[in-house]
Amino acid sequence: GDVIQDGEQTPQSLICQDCQMLLRNAEAAQRHALRTEHVNFAESTTVIKPLTEEEKRIQLAALRDRLAERRAAKAQVEKEEQKSAEKIRRKAGQDLTEAKARLEEKEMKQRIAAKKKEKEDEQKARAQIKAQIEADKADRLRKKQEAVNVAAAANAATGPAASSAPASAKVYTETRLQIRQPEGQQPIVHTFQASDKLSAVYEFVRGQRQGNFRLMTTFPRRVLDGDDLEKSLSELQLVPSGVLVVTN
Structure with a gap:
């Protein structure tokens, strides 16, 4: 119904x-x-x-199975997505590491190149300095040689005239002798004739001091007596001036 x-x-x-x-x-x-x-x-x-209890149970079980399948499928999808994300993350990390390594390698090459260039520049600078030193040395030698050549040419030009007309030596007629005394006494200074004999000097000194004495040159140190008394001051090379020392 x-x-x-x-x-x-x-x-x-x-x-x-x-x-x-x-x-x-x-x-x-x-x-x-x-x-x-x-x-x-x-x-x-x-x-x-209307569904019987058995049909309800079967449909409920089927529904649960479908839900479980959906959850499993969703979980699988999420798992795959996680794997994909992990791969992407690892790939990104690997790319970052490789990029960092390439950057470090590039920077290292740049530092090596800069160091090499610095060394080359330093070597060039040293070579330039050395070359400049050698050039200056050669220039000095050249100038020195030129001066020698000029002097040699001048000597060659004036040599015959100089030899044919030698300069006359100056003739001194007087000499100024300084006679040093011992015991801190004041030295005796007197002008003699270049032709005076040494004996005249002895006589002059005897008039200035008492006792026996002898006269001696300073360099070389030599006592003047004996035959020297008859020699002129010019012969004894005490002209135009000289120094004698009074000694006992």
């Missing part, structure tokens, strides 16, 4: 025209649409019988 039979015109359910699934009411159709994204529904006269 209360059950609507197939063939009657009174709508008893809804049918999804996309997958031909019978749905009990509009709420079921709405849930189906949200789950499957199907949009074509129509009224159906097919009666959906």
Whole structure:
């Protein structure tokens, strides 16, 4: 009596025209649409019988299985996404490490190149300094040689004239003698004739002091007596001046 039979015109359910699934009411159709994204529904006269307890249990178990499968699939997707993200992270880390290594290698090469250039510049500077020193040395030698050549040429030009007309030596007629006395006494200074004999000097000194004495040259140190008394001051090379020392 209360059950609507197939063939009657009174709508008893809804049918999804996309997958031909019978749905009990509009709420079921709405849930189906949200789950499957199907949009074509129509009224159906097919009666959906109430589920028995066994059917409910089977459907519930199937639903749980589907949920478990979905969770497993979602977990697998998340796992794959994590693996992919880890690969990306590792790849990024590896790329960063390689980039850092390349940068360090580049900086090292730049430092080596700069050090090499600095060393080369230093060697060039030293070579330039050495070359300049050698050039200055050669220039000094050249100038010195030029001066020698000029002097030699001048001597060659003036040599014959000089030899043919030698300069006459100056003749001194007087000499100034300093006669140093011992015991810190003041020296005796007197002018003699260049032709005076040494004996005249002895006589002059005897007039200035008492006791026996002898006269001696300073360099070389030599006592003047004996034959020297008859020699002139010029012969004794005490002209134009000389120094004698009084000694006992």
